[in-house]
Amino acid sequence: MTAPDEAEGELARLRAQNAMLDDQLKVLVRTEQRLFGSQRALDRELLRARALADLALASSPQDTLDGVVRRAMALLASLFRVDRVVVVSREGGADDLLVWTGEGAPARAAALPALLGWLAAPQGPAVWPTSGDPPERLRALFSLVEGLGEHAAPDPSASLAALVAPGESDAVGVFAWRTTRMRALFLAESLSPAHDPFLQLVADYLRRAVEGARLAAALERRRRELAEANDRLTASLSSLREAQEALVQAQKMEAVGRLAGGVAHDFNNMLAIILGSASIALRRVGPEGALREELETIREAAQRSADLTRQLLTVARKQASAPRVMDLNAALAARRNLIVRLLGDGVDLAFDVAEVLFSVEVDPTQLDQIVTNLAVNAHDATEGAGRVLVRTANRRFEDTEAMRAAGARPGDYAELAFSDDGCGMDAPTLARAFDPFFTTKPEGKGTGLGLATVYGIVKQGGGFLEVESAPGAGTTFHVYLPRAGAPRA
Amino acid sequence: MDELERAARRTFAPRLPVGDRRDPAAARSAVGARLRAGVGHSVLRDPVAAGRQAAQGAIAALGGGSADFALVFATEGYAHEALLGAIADALPGARLSGCSAEGVIAGARSHEREHAVAVLAVRSAAVAFRPFLVESYGRDPAATGRAIAAACADPAVGPLAAVVVLPDGLRGDAGALLDALEGALPGSVPIVGGAAADAWRYERTQQFLDRRVASDAVAGFAIHGEVGVRIGVSHGCAPIGLERVITRADRGWVEEIDGRPAWQVFREYLDAEPDHLDPEGVVYLALASTVEGPAGSRTLVVRTPSELDPERGALFFAGGGLDAGVAVRLMRRDAALVRESARACAEDLAVAAGHAAPSLVLQFDCAGRGRLLFGERTDATILDPLRSALGTDVPWIGFQTFGEIAPVGGRARYHNYTVVFCALYEPPR
Numbered sequence: 001m002t003a004p005d006e007a008e009g010e011l012a013r014l015r016a017q018n019a020m021l022d023d024q025l026k027v028l029v030r031t032e033q034r035l036f037g038s039q040r041a042l043d044r045e046l047l048r049a050r051a052l053a054d055l056a057l058a059s060s061p062q063d064t065l066d067g068v069v070r071r072a073m074a075l076l077a078s079l080f081r082v083d084r085v086v087v088v089s090r091e092g093g094a095d096d097l098l099v100w101t102g103e104g105a106p107a108r109a110a111a112l113p114a115l116l117g118w119l120a121a122p123q124g125p126a127v128w129p130t131s132g133d134p135p136e137r138l139r140a141l142f143s144l145v146e147g148l149g150e151h152a153a154p155d156p157s158a159s160l161a162a163l164v165a166p167g168e169s170d171a172v173g174v175f176a177w178r179t180t181r182m183r184a185l186f187l188a189e190s191l192s193p194a195h196d197p198f199l200q201l202v203a204d205y206l207r208r209a210v211e212g213a214r215l216a217a218a219l220e221r222r223r224r225e226l227a228e229a230n231d232r233l234t235a236s237l238s239s240l241r242e243a244q245e246a247l248v249q250a251q252k253m254e255a256v257g258r259l260a261g262g263v264a265h266d267f268n269n270m271l272a273i274i275l276g277s278a279s280i281a282l283r284r285v286g287p288e289g290a291l292r293e294e295l296e297t298i299r300e301a302a303q304r305s306a307d308l309t310r311q312l313l314t315v316a317r318k319q320a321s322a323p324r325v326m327d328l329n330a331a332l333a334a335r336r337n338l339i340v341r342l343l344g345d346g347v348d349l350a351f352d353v354a355e356v357l358f359s360v361e362v363d364p365t366q367l368d369q370i371v372t373n374l375a376v377n378a379h380d381a382t383e384g385a386g387r388v389l390v391r392t393a394n395r396r397f398e399d400t401e402a403m404r405a406a407g408a409r410p411g412d413y414a415e416l417a418f419s420d421d422g423c424g425m426d427a428p429t430l431a432r433a434f435d436p437f438f439t440t441k442p443e444g445k446g447t448g449l450g451l452a453t454v455y456g457i458v459k460q461g462g463g464f465l466e467v468e469s470a471p472g473a474g475t476t477f478h479v480y481l482p483r484a485g486a487p488r489a
Numbered sequence: 490m491d492e493l494e495r496a497a498r499r500t501f502a503p504r505l506p507v508g509d510r511r512d513p514a515a516a517r518s519a520v521g522a523r524l525r526a527g528v529g530h531s532v533l534r535d536p537v538a539a540g541r542q543a544a545q546g547a548i549a550a551l552g553g554g555s556a557d558f559a560l561v562f563a564t565e566g567y568a569h570e571a572l573l574g575a576i577a578d579a580l581p582g583a584r585l586s587g588c589s590a591e592g593v594i595a596g597a598r599s600h601e602r603e604h605a606v607a608v609l610a611v612r613s614a615a616v617a618f619r620p621f622l623v624e625s626y627g628r629d630p631a632a633t634g635r636a637i638a639a640a641c642a643d644p645a646v647g648p649l650a651a652v653v654v655l656p657d658g659l660r661g662d663a664g665a666l667l668d669a670l671e672g673a674l675p676g677s678v679p680i681v682g683g684a685a686a687d688a689w690r691y692e693r694t695q696q697f698l699d700r701r702v703a704s705d706a707v708a709g710f711a712i713h714g715e716v717g718v719r720i721g722v723s724h725g726c727a728p729i730g731l732e733r734v735i736t737r738a739d740r741g742w743v744e745e746i747d748g749r750p751a752w753q754v755f756r757e758y759l760d761a762e763p764d765h766l767d768p769e770g771v772v773y774l775a776l777a778s779t780v781e782g783p784a785g786s787r788t789l790v791v792r793t794p795s796e797l798d799p800e801r802g803a804l805f806f807a808g809g810g811l812d813a814g815v816a817v818r819l820m821r822r823d824a825a826l827v828r829e830s831a832r833a834c835a836e837d838l839a840v841a842a843g844h845a846a847p848s849l850v851l852q853f854d855c856a857g858r859g860r861l862l863f864g865e866r867t868d869a870t871i872l873d874p875l876r877s878a879l880g881t882d883v884p885w886i887g888f889q890t891f892g893e894i895a896p897v898g899g900r901a902r903y904h905n906y907t908v909v910f911c912a913l914y915e916p917p918r
Contacts, residue, residue, distance in 0.1 A: 022730055026758055029729060029821055033760040033773060036824070040864060047865055 051075050052201055065213030069100050072206050088144070089210045099144060109144055239400060249434070250407055253455060256436050264312035271309060274302045311449045312436070314369070314456045321363040321460065325484045328360050328392055328414050329353045335371050339390070342375035346385035347420075353392040358414040358483035366457040373450040374418040374477055380441065381422025381475055391417040395480060408464040412483035419476040425469040433467060454479070524613040524716060524915050526849040526884035527551030530595035534604045536567040540575025543595075547610035548580065550884065556580050556610035558618035558710070560851075561587030561697055562594075562888035565687045566603035569695055569702045576608060577700050583610065586620035586710045588655040588685035589695040590888035591856035597876060598868055601860045601889060603688065609849065609886040616714035616913075617646040622698035624706040627660035630809075633707055634669030641674065641711035651679045651718045651911065653851065654709040657694050658684030658891030659795075662741065662809035663903035666707065667894065671901050680901040681720055681911045682709060683853030683890030684807070691795060694891070717914030719842055722895040723834035724791045724907040725827025725858070726775055726820035729758065738813045742803045743776070743794075746817070750802025755794070758819065766797040766804075775820040775906050776811065780898040790897055791820055793857065793905035808892055808903035822906060827858055828870055831908050835878035838912060846880040847912035852887025854908045859889050871908075879912065 055075055059068070073085040087100040100106045278299040285292050332339075332353070343349055378388045392415060399410040425433065425440075432438045434455040439448035454477075458465055462482045469475035529546020531539040548556060559580050563572055569589065577585060592601030600607075611618060621640040626633045641652055652674065656663055663684065670680060685694035685708075696708035712718070733754075737745035746754045755774050756762050777789035792811060794804035811817070852875070863870045876885065894901060895909040 018731070025730055029758045030760045032821070037760070043864055043866070 052205075055202070055205065063209075065209060065217075066100075066106065068209035068213070069106070069206065072202055072209075073100060076202065087206065097144070246407075249431075253434065253452075253459075256452075260312040260436055264309040268306065268309045268313075271302050271306050275299060275306065278302060308447065308449070311447070311453050314366075314453050314460075321366055321457075323361045323363045323366075323461065325359050325361050326364070326367075327357065328416060328481070329357050331364070331367055332371070332390065332392070332416070335368065338368075339371060339375045342372060343379050343382075343388055344384045347379065347382055348387045350387070350389045351391075352389060354394055356394070357392050358394050358412055359485070360414045360461075360481040361484045362461055362481060363457075366461075370416075370454050370457055370479060373454050374479075376450060377475075377477075378418055378420040378422065381420050381424070383422070386421045388421075389417075389419040391415070391419065393417070397480075407459070408480070409462070409482075413463065413480040414483060416479040416481065417476055418479075419474060421474040424471045424473045424475050426471050430467065430469055434465070524611065524616050524848040524913065525551055526609060526611045528595050528607060528609050528884045528886045530593065530598075530600065530605065530607045532600055532602065532605050534566070536569070536571035537575040539567065539604065539606050540572040540608075541579050543606045543608040544576045544579035544610070547608040551610050551612060554612065556583040556612050558611050558620070559583045559585050559587075560609040560611075560710070560886060561585055561606065562590045562886065563587070563606040564592060564600070564603060565589055565690075567606065569697065570700070572606060573697055573700050573702065576606075580610060584618070584620045585697060585699045586618075586622075586653075586655070586708055587697040588683075588708050588888070589687060590890070591686040591688060592859055592889035594852050594854065594872065594885065594887035594889070596885055597872060597881070599854075599859060599872060599887075599889070601856075601867075607886050607888070609851075609884065611849070613714070615647075616650075616712065616716045618710050618712055619643060619646065620698055620708070620710040622696060622701065622703055622706055622708045624703055626657055626666070626707050627705050630662045630666040631669035633661070634666045634671075635673045637670050637707060637709065638673030641678075643711070643713065646713040647715065648713065649675065649678050650712045650714060650716050651681065652709065652711050653911070654680060654682035654707055654894055655696060656682070656684050656707040656892075656894075657696060657705050658686050658807065659691060659694055660705045661707075661807075663807065663892060663894065664809035667901040667903060677899075679718055679720055679896055680894060681851070681853070681896075681909055682894040683888060683909065684892035684894070684903075686856055686889060686891040689856070712913070716848075717842070719838050719847075719910075719912045719914065720895055721834040721838045721910040721912075722893070722897060722904065722907055723830040724789070724904065725823055725825075725830050726777065726789075726791050726906060727823045727826060728777065728789070728818040729821050730819055732779075732816050732818055735811055735813055735815045735817060738811060738815075739803075741807065741809055741811075742798065742801075742805050743811050744801055744803040751804045752797055752799070752802040754819070755804065758821070764799075766794065773822055775822070776806070776817045777820045778811065778815055778817050780900075780902065786898075788897055789818065789820070790902050790904055791906045792903075793855075795891070806905075808905075810903065820906075822857075822862070824862055827862065828874070831871060832874040832878060834908070835875045835910065838910060839878050842912070842914055845914055847883050848915045849884040849886070849913050850879055851911040851913075852885065852908065853890050853893045853895075853911075854887060855893060855906045856889040856891060857906055858908065875910075879910075 055071060058071055069087050073087060076085045089098045097109050098106045099109050278295055282292065282295045282299065285295065332351070336351075340349060375388075382388070395413045395415045397408070397410050397413065429440060434451050435448070436452040437448035438452075455465060458479055458481070463480045465480070466478040467475065468478075527547045527550030529543045529548070529550060531542035531546070533539040533542055543561075544559070547559065548554070559576060561573065561576055563569060573585060577583070592599055593605045593607035594600075595607035619641070621637060623633045623636045623640070637652070637654065641649055652670070654666070654670070656666060667680060674680075685696055687694050693704055696703050696706040698708055733747050735743055735746055735751075736748050737743075743751045745751060752766075758774055775791045775793045777791045779787050780790050781787055792806045792808065795807050796805035797803075798805070854871075858871070859867050876883070893904045893907040893909045895904065895907075895911075896902065897904075
């Protein structure tokens with residue numbers, strides 16, 4: 001072999017060796033790429049696992065759906081550095097969607113058919129335009145976001161990646177983000193649940209959050225309904241109790257009134273004989289006759305007894321009355337001096353009357369009795385030193401159990417209220433306040449027929465009474481007289 | 490490891506103090522006034538709100554008052570006219586320059602997202618920033634270079650310290666641009682910059698001047714005055730195999746390497762031999778041409794392909810210069826090398842400056858070196874070590890580019906897969 005041949009051979013050997021080394025180099029370079037890819041994937045997994053852990057750790061029983069969704073949106077935006085994250089949830093099979101697009105409260109929007117179809121039959125993640133034709137469902141999502149007034153430039157080169165998380169019930173979460181084409185390419189692998197379960201985990205997390213929030217909302221709704229039902233029941237019971245008390249009181253008053261009325265009727269007849277006989281006897285004995293003084297005493301006592309009897313008849317609503325339509329404000333103004341006199345100088349009297357007041361139909365004499373008795377009561381309660389407010393107002397009452405039980409009918413009433421800041425009444429006193437012959441005044445100071453008389457007059461006129469009082473907190477009597485001309489029950 | 494590989498692994502930072510390149514210290518001592526700079530940013534979606542927020546942040550960082558000049562980098566999600574209008578309104582009297590970006594760098598954070606804007610505001614009585622915008626770059630890059638040189642010739646505002654160029658990253662021959670610009674500039678004025686980018690769509694990039702937005706243009710600004718300029722360049726690639734030769738090329742398209750279709754050569758080294766040039770492929774393999782440096786040293790200028798013609802198996806390299814007959818090395822990116830060489834480059838810069846804190850730093854970083862490579866750890870891996878070396882309080886602005894521009898071997902070069910720093914120093918009073 002010649003020297004050139006040897007050199008040629010050496011060159012060929014070196015070329016072959018070089019080619020072999022180059023092949024080995026290719027393998028090494030490819031292996032390095034693969035290792036780098038694995039490292040990146042590992043980094044990504046680690047990062048996402050950490051993010052998922054953070055998401056889970058940040059959860060608390062006090063979480064609202066909005067809070068959970070916002071946290072998940074922030075996580076997705078931060079991990080993928082995407083332009084937009086949208087979360088959509090469908091509620092209870094309805095066509096309305098709850099859409100989270102950015103800051104602020106989620107918006108409600110009517111879903112487009114393509115989107116509803118997608119929600120009904122999830123097809124896994126989609127990336128556009130890298131995954132073939134632009135799916136109509138993604139365009140629908142775009143339209144939805146734009147329809148909410150959010151900027152979502154329909155740039156044909158913009159991409160949208162989305163994922164639907166099917167729920168066991170109606171709860172469905174959809175996440176979508178818009179990015180550039182190249183970034184969508186980088187995301188493509190991440191968006192496949194087969195390659196990367198991360199998104200599916202976030203999707204499941206969101207879906208459960210949606211379901212949980214919905215369940216919590218349903219429970220809260222049920223709790224509220226039960227609480228409301230309970231409140232209604234309590235109110236009904238209370239109303240029933242009041243009605244029962246009013247009924248008992250009305251029956252008691254009725255019974256007492258009937259008894260008093262019956263007695264008073266016979267008693268009145270006998271008093272008429274005594275009075276008549278006393279008058280005849282007085283005429284016969286003459287002005288200077290013996291026993292005249294005794295006869296005068298008999299006649300006066302009989303007269304007082306007759307007055308009492310009239311009151312009893314009023315309580316029993318058997319007193320003849322002559323009602324006429326009047327303006328209660330004017331009537332009160334006319335009786336102002338009477339009230340002042342009855343209250344005494346030590347009591348400050350104030351009036352607060354309605355500008356326009358319903359007319360009422362009442363016997364003026366009986367109105368005198370009402371005003372007189374309430375004024376005397378106020379004077380006694382304040383012990384002649386305090387404040388009294390006389391108020392009038394228009395009132396409308398609905399048909400309630402308590403109204404019916406109290407024998408009152410629904411409708412319009414003129415209210416006359418007497419308020420004092422006196423000693424007030426305890427509950428047992430209040431319960432008997434309208435009983436005939438019940439009095440807290442010292443022996444011989446009261447007949448116990450004042451409030452019973454007021455009660456009788458008001459009832460006789462188709463009205464009703466309320467009283468508010470507590471020891472040391474004063475008393476207010478509310479007298480409700482029916483509006484004149486209103487149909488009687 | 491041969492000399493070439495060592496050169497590739499080290500930083501190769503040309504130290505170019507400007508003003509008086511023979512004695513930078515003397516030049517710096519002539520500067521009397523302070524150069525004040527502040528950086529602000531925003532990731533708001535609304536262009537007006539984002540522009541206002543970033544500009545106000547920059548002014549606040551500047552210490553309040555007004556600005557003479559503002560540099561704006563913004564990603565593609567914005568309506569850029571509205572964005573610039575808001576910035577101009579917030580910085581009355583300031584001239585504006587800038588471009589679109591794949592991502593922006595503002596202070597300690599990079600923001601590679603659809604909506605991000607970084608604004609640098611500067612004020613100085615001694616240093617003037619004169620912006621320019623030259624259009625129709627693609628049609629005649631050499632004429633564009635000469636027009637830029639003419640725009641920079643303004644002796645009334647002091648000596649020309651540096652020229653920052655921000656060309657369209659998708660059009661034009663950056664090599665021809667830089668050759669013409671360098672040839673037309675007086676003396677040896679350093680040229681740095683980055684190519685405007687979009688969000689990896691390779692469709693349209695934009696260049697800014699005041700309120701104007703242009704495409705197929707070169708934006709930028711001249712820095713006039715007594716200021717120290719130091720530039721560092723670092724890539725993170727390692728050569729694979731032996732030297733190869735481009736055997737067929739046509740206007741930026743490298744058709745054959747060693748007589749074989751260029752894509753076929755590339756593809757054999759890519760995992761799973763892909764059918765298309767995806768982003769991973771764009772940034773995994775590169776070509777590097779050898780450049781002669783001072784004292785016979787050699788270094789590598791890295792270039793990455795941006796487009797594939799599957800019919801011809803040809804790869805397109807924006808920026809020109811890769812012609813038939815040029816010797817190249819196939820390069821692979823190395824994440825550890827990216828990190829280490831950038832850190833070493835910044836440290837070299839700091840040492841060369843006597844650890845003086847720069848008044849501001851401009852960073853032009855390849856779009857393929859950020860999130861694509863380091864994911865969520867980009868800032869911690871790349872930006873933090875750089876700022877540690879040069880000063881964490883230094884006003885710092887930059888963007889993720891489609892190409893970087895910096896001097897290597899004594900001449901302005903267009904690179905890929907590189908980071909370029911440009912630090913401006915105020916001399917001691």
